Amino acid sequence: MLLKDTENGYGIVSRVLHWAMAVGIVALFALGWWMVGLTYYSPYYNSAPALHRSAGIILLALLILRFAWRISNPKPHDRELSPLERKASWLGHWGFYPLLFVMMVSGYLISTPDGRPIDVFGLFSVPSLFQQKGLEDAAGFVHEMSAYAVMILAAVHTAAALKHHFVDKTTILTRMWSGPPPS
Amino acid sequence: MKLKFSALTLLAATFALTAPASAGNYLIDTKGAHASINFRVKHLGYSWLVGRFDTFSGTFSYDDKKPEASMVSVEIDTKSVNSNHAERDKHLRSADFLNVDKNPKATFVSKSVKPNGDGKATVTGDFTLNGVTKEVAIDAAYIGGGDDPWGGFRQGFEGSTKIKLADFGITKDLGPASTDVELTLHVEGVRQ
Numbered sequence: 001m002l003l004k005d006t007e008n009g010y011g012i013v014s015r016v017l018h019w020a021m022a023v024g025i026v027a028l029f030a031l032g033w034w035m036v037g038l039t040y041y042s043p044y045y046n047s048a049p050a051l052h053r054s055a056g057i058i059l060l061a062l063l064i065l066r067f068a069w070r071i072s073n074p075k076p077h078d079r080e081l082s083p084l085e086r087k088a089s090w091l092g093h094w095g096f097y098p099l100l101f102v103m104m105v106s107g108y109l110i111s112t113p114d115g116r117p118i119d120v121f122g123l124f125s126v127p128s129l130f131q132q133k134g135l136e137d138a139a140g141f142v143h144e145m146s147a148y149a150v151m152i153l154a155a156v157h158t159a160a161a162l163k164h165h166f167v168d169k170t171t172i173l174t175r176m177w178s179g180p181p182p183s
Numbered sequence: 184m185k186l187k188f189s190a191l192t193l194l195a196a197t198f199a200l201t202a203p204a205s206a207g208n209y210l211i212d213t214k215g216a217h218a219s220i221n222f223r224v225k226h227l228g229y230s231w232l233v234g235r236f237d238t239f240s241g242t243f244s245y246d247d248k249k250p251e252a253s254m255v256s257v258e259i260d261t262k263s264v265n266s267n268h269a270e271r272d273k274h275l276r277s278a279d280f281l282n283v284d285k286n287p288k289a290t291f292v293s294k295s296v297k298p299n300g301d302g303k304a305t306v307t308g309d310f311t312l313n314g315v316t317k318e319v320a321i322d323a324a325y326i327g328g329g330d331d332p333w334g335g336f337r338q339g340f341e342g343s344t345k346i347k348l349a350d351f352g353i354t355k356d357l358g359p360a361s362t363d364v365e366l367t368l369h370v371e372g373v374r375q
Contacts, residue, residue, distance in 0.1 A: 039356060040355070040356060040357050040358065041356075041358060049270075110269070110270060110273065111269065111270055112269070113269045114267065114268060114269035114272075116268075116269070133237075133265075134262070135269070136269040136270065136272065136273040137273055137276060140273055
């Protein structure tokens with residue numbers, strides 16, 4: 001099984017990271033949306049945010065790993081795209097990294113500016129690095145706005161992938177699922 | 184000689200009577216943090232959750248000869264709410280509770296002071312919180328006063344009252360034991 005990406009397609013590491021993070025990010029958006037409306041006496045009032053924080057930290061680790069993997073691997077070709085699509089695709093893909101990073105770090109900063117660490121599934125904890133009173137308010141605003149921005153970009157990304165698959169009949173979508181075609 | 188002594192004694196006694204007269208206007212010593220505004224609310228009915236407002240300012244007038252003429256006015260920066268938990272403080276500042284973007288100030292302005300003897304008094308006034316103004320009565324007590332070691336003159340009081348959150352438009356349900364909040368003020372004023 002091909003680990004690394006090649007000129008022809010994505011290796012298993014990139015594909016697993018792509019789909020795991022796609023599911024994780026959308027799920028955490030939904031969880032975050034739902035959990036902020038919970039009543040105080042909901043049985044999930046504490047456990048839902050705990051799951052959101054834990055999974056968010058894991059996603060941040062995956063994001064860093066994925067960025068390192070991306071810059072140290074060849075980029076699969078985009079020959080099937082028009083010049084305009086190529087520019088938009090470049091912008092969209094590189095837009096994801098800073099946007100996701102800002103979203104995840106701002107989430108971390110909501111929970112930690114009072115010195116409390118974030119417990120990750122009871123396995124380990126991430127310490128508080130920046131302590132400043134009131135930082136949680138600014139972090140909360142940035143977290144919410146960047147989360148909406150990520151969802152909008154993800155929707156555009158999905159629409160583009162479906163268009164390349166169903167309208168343009170390219171291999172763009174299938175190679176992210178099945179890897180490079182046998183050569 | 185004896186007469187002279189008496190005159191001096193009389194002079195000294197006169198000074199002793201007039202010097203510590205407390206009448207005047209006092210600025211609450213928030214600069215030196217010899218004042219605090221604290222709150223507590225029952226958590227689930229099982230314990231007290233204690234918090235405070237870190238930033239506020241205020242003045243009072245006080246004359247120990249005429250305590251009923253005293254006045255007090257305090258302005259609280261609601262954004263400074265501090266329950267020693269960043270996530271909770273963020274929630275307390277939100278529209279579920281203090282709605283600080285819309286209502287950045289809470290104020291208390293006294294309307295009457297009724298001395299109850301023994302250094303105690305009931306201070307009635309308008310309390311504005313979350314944009315809602317209601318009359319509240321504060322049970323106040325005189326703690327002490329006099330010259331400070333740095334050339335100033337100070338008086339200190341404490342006061343407490345209880346408010347119903349729903350009266351001030353704060354309707355987030357924290358459970359049946361947590362509908363009321365107790366407020367406690369400890370203030371030391373420096374005479375201006």
